[in-house]
Amino acid sequence: xxxxxxxxxxxxxxxxxxxxxxxxxxxxxxxxxxxxxxxxxxxxxxxxxxxxxxxxxxxxxxxxxxxxxxxxxxxxxxxxxxxxxxxxxxxxxxxxxxxxxxxxxxxxxxxxxxxxxxxxxxxxxxxxxxxxxxxxxxxxxxxxxxxxxxxxxxxxxxxxxxxxxxxxxxxxxxxxxxxxxxxxxxxxxxxxxxxxxxxxxxxxxxxxx
Numbered sequence: 001x002x003x004x005x006x007x008x009x010x011x012x013x014x015x016x017x018x019x020x021x022x023x024x025x026x027x028x029x030x031x032x033x034x035x036x037x038x039x040x041x042x043x044x045x046x047x048x049x050x051x052x053x054x055x056x057x058x059x060x061x062x063x064x065x066x067x068x069x070x071x072x073x074x075x076x077x078x079x080x081x082x083x084x085x086x087x088x089x090x091x092x093x094x095x096x097x098x099x100x101x102x103x104x105x106x107x108x109x110x111x112x113x114x115x116x117x118x119x120x121x122x123x124x125x126x127x128x129x130x131x132x133x134x135x136x137x138x139x140x141x142x143x144x145x146x147x148x149x150x151x152x153x154x155x156x157x158x159x160x161x162x163x164x165x166x167x168x169x170x171x172x173x174x175x176x177x178x179x180x181x182x183x184x185x186x187x188x189x190x191x192x193x194x195x196x197x198x199x200x201x202x203x204x205x206x207x208x209x
Contacts, residue, residue, distance in 0.1 A: 065095035134199065
């Protein structure tokens with residue numbers, strides 16, 4: 001008759017948190033115009049977009065950090081005037097790896113013709129390093145909890161049998177003035193990146209000795 005050789009286990013969770021001030025920002029902007037002639041409207045939008053892209057590249061921003069998110073041309077019916085008009089949109093995202101250039105970039109973008117800013121998001125160039133550090137802290141936390149449980153039972157902790165991970169980010173909520181209200185001659189602070197959080201939760205099963 002086969003014997004059950006299953007060893008007793010202790011299952012614990014551990015949490016590792018690393019906080020850091022972001023050093024990168026992605027700006028989501030849009031060129032949007034309306035009119036009655038779709039061909040002329042597209043030409044107008046294309047001209048402005050060309051000026052916007054030319055300005056961005058003049059700021060020594062690498063091409064890989066400049067991305068066209070979408071291009072749209074839509075026909076809309078105006079019930080008040082009982083006529084059709086057209087809307088042309090092009091959305092662009094720009095990743096800035098030097099936050100000290102943020103204000104001058106935003107001012108230049110506004111001057112080049114953008115009329116919508118759909119938001120900004122912060123990130124860190126050290127993401128992989130932060131994840132690794134958070135994992136180490138989470139595993140150490142889990143092992144400490146397992147040893148506390150085992151110690152009360154006069155037992156020891158053996159090898160880990162299984163590990164599961166849950167990784168999450170808590171990006172900072174940016175504090176900024178409306179970009180359309182920025183004055184290029186003013187000295188106010190227009191953006192504060194805050195602090196982002198990398199959180200790793202691990203679930204580990206250890207053998208009890």
